[in-house]
Ligand code: ATP
């Protein structure tokens with residue numbers, strides 16, 4: 273016999289005030305409603321109601337993983353460093369991993385993700401193509417020493433992830449395994465009632481071939497994505513523009529170096545050009561080529577400089593730069609970098625590959641020079657001449673200067689054409705809730721995961737990895753579904769479907785509420801019963817804050833044989849006869 277969750281005994285303390293450290297609504301409300309409690313930055317304890325929501329999400333994930341043919345396993349969170357050294361991630365993760373030593377001074381880590389140890393277990397047990405395909409997953413705590421553990425459960429340093437891994441003998445198999453996980457993700461997020469988009473993701477450091485992210489559109493999201501009206505969707509990190517086609521430069525005048533005193537910024541340069549070197553139609557920032565000096569820091573900590581020429585009306589996008597130059601970190605060049613490279617003349621840096629006549633003798637030609645894909649062969653620019661207070665006009669790409677390659681790291685702007693020609697892009701922000709990834713053979717190769725194929729030949733296994741942020745989902749649902757009074761859970765994961773309030777002092781009110789609760793449970797509903805000795809006002813406010821989808825108030829109306837029913841999501845409230853209340857609820861839930 274199920275029992276209602278009784279607020280008189282539940283380990284719960286609701287708060288009227290927002291926690292001081294909370295920036296986003298889901299964080300404020302989950303703490304105020306007594307679902308979670310902060311233990312340390314990015315580390316939370318789970319109270320009974322929060323645990324119920326988390327468990328329900330995990331249950332949905334388990335059901336859909338089973339439907340996708342994936343089997344549940346469980347790995348340790350505490351692992352030795354060796355497997356992560358073999359794949360290079362002990363270093364690549366940098367400060368993001370929690371590292372520790374055992375009593376024998378051996379290195380360990382709290383795993384940020386588990387590709388390595390899943391692969392090793394499969395290697396340990398399986399030897400033949402007949403064993404494959406295989407899909408296994410766990411729901412487990414991950415540790416990442418995030419730089420900015422903000423927004424509560426959205427970015428924890430300890431958080432729960434469902435991570436699945438697939439093992440196949442060939443690319444077609446990997447594609448099927450990937451699709452099975454992708455479909456399962458769609459079902460999971462639909463069951464949670466979430467609004468989400470699937471975007472192309474950057475395959476980046478993991479070196480895989482194909483990757484997509486599931487993002488929930490939200491202003492507070494840390495990911496920016498673009499989409500066109502005809503179906504293109506990508507994380508900005510993963511948008512790749514084709515190099516612009518060559519343009520005819522036969523009419524472009526010869527390049528000329530001029531003095532350009534006090535023009536270290538794009539705006540001062542444009543103003544100067546329009547005054548001192550006017551042309552029909554004038555000059556704008558888009559006519560200038562800004563040469564940005566970046567420092568790449570390798571996973572081993574090696575620092576090297578690159579210069580990237582971008583149209584002067586665009587900024588470099590830090591995340592796109594990190595994705596492009598991954599696995600390196602990308603930093604602005606420091607004063608020290610400039611001091612170490614005397615040829616870099618701040619404010620007047622030009623391309624470093626090309627005609628010395630225009631680009632000076634001292635140009636730092638050893639620093640790799642890349643251009644934005646908008647810099648077409650034959651296009652002409654105003655740009656730095658690598659000499660103090662000098663610029664060069666009509667410097668033409670392919671004619672007067674060259675590059676070591678393309679670097680597609682400039683910001684993407686609303687209205688930019690989609691790379692696949694599907695029209696102008698719009699930008700939005702989102703929260704990543706899931707990630708599906710065709711890893712290919714990189715990890716299997718690093719860890720020597722091979723099986724015998726049909727011909728008795730050893731072949732490397734191809735892998736996929738698939739993550740869902742379980743605890744992040746608790747917050748994302750709260751973020752998408754709340755109002756100024758509190759949380760609004762969808763029935764699929766609410767701690768209880770029905771919240772019954774005994775609003776009054778009379779014994780009969782409490783008896784009626786008890787009776788109604790047990791009848792509701794007989795119908796299969798989960799119930800919270802507010803049987804506390806507290807004022808109706810306190811109980812009403814808590815019902816709204818806690819966020820069960822349906823509320824029935826047993827109060828004054830009982831004198832006329834009526835109760836009040838609320839639907840939390842719509843805000844609708846209406847009186848209904850006590851004896852038909854549950855029938856009415858059943859009808860409305862359909
Ligand atoms: P992000 O870009 O948000 O840092 P990620 O790309 O590093 O995430 P993955 O390694 O792809 O994350 O992890 C799979 C899923 O785990 C993510 O889609 C996300 O839902 C969740 N997740 C990742 N980092 C965190 C975190 N710090 N707190 C809570 N959930 C997280």
Ligand code: MG
Nearest residue numbers: 485704706707
């Ligand atoms: Mg990801």
